[in-house]
Amino acid sequence: MKPLNRTEKRKQETKDDIINAAIELLKNTNSTDLKLERVAEKADVTRKTIYNHFSSKEKLLSDIINPMLEYCIECVREINAEKITINDIANLCLKIYRKYGSKLNLMYNINFNNLKISYDLHKKYTILFIDLFKRIEDLNYHKVNHKNAAFIVFKMFVPLLNSLSNLDDYESLFNNALCGLLKGLE
The missing domain is CATH 1.10.10.60 (Homeodomain-like)
Incomplete structure (x- = not known):
């Protein structure tokens, strides 16, 4: 270059x-x-x-958020096994967090209904993320709604990692917390 x-x-x-x-x-x-x-x-x-x-506020916002969404989609698609574990979900969250850290908080502050440029990417990521939860083999889905579990993890993984990231062995702590949370939904 x-x-x-x-x-x-x-x-x-x-x-x-x-x-x-x-x-x-x-x-x-x-x-x-x-x-x-x-x-x-x-x-x-x-x-x-x-x-x-x-060209617009929407273009500025999409230039900020779209690379994150594209990376998240790429990471979710890499998990192609038919059956996955809670640990796989934890590793996915950690991989995304390692790349973007607290910048991921921005996804919670973006109104995607008003950001048409990024709406489809966000929707694709959300659908793929929810679909992962249908494949978790170590959860009892007679008791756990996969959409609810995905929504809870989607909303809490960044704030939880933000609070744990300064601690030694934060990845293991996050994995244990996520496992406990999802098992607690059973």
Whole structure:
């Protein structure tokens, strides 16, 4: 890949500053309430500069969230065994978390119904994630609804990993917590 010249490098740095400002603001607000004026202020650029890099707020948000969703879909698809275990689910969550860490919190602050650019990707990830739970062999599905179990894990795995990640052996602790949670649903 050819190195960027000074102008291209500065343009990329500005784009990164805008993305990082939006990510920072999304930690405390949802995507519907995110204002480009605030992003511009936080990135120390004008709104016009934002529009030079992104055609809309939706495009900015999709540039942030779509790579995460694509990676999540890729990771879920890698689990192609007919029968899987709770440990496989834990390892999936850990793999995704290792790549994106607390940035995954953004998925909880994005209103995908208002973000048409990313809606289909999010829906695909959600469906694939739920389908994984149909294949867990060490859960009693006469007692556990796989959709409910998937929804609970989907909503809690990032906050739980955020709280455990500073502890020694956090991966083992997460695995045990997830196993206990899912077994507790039986």
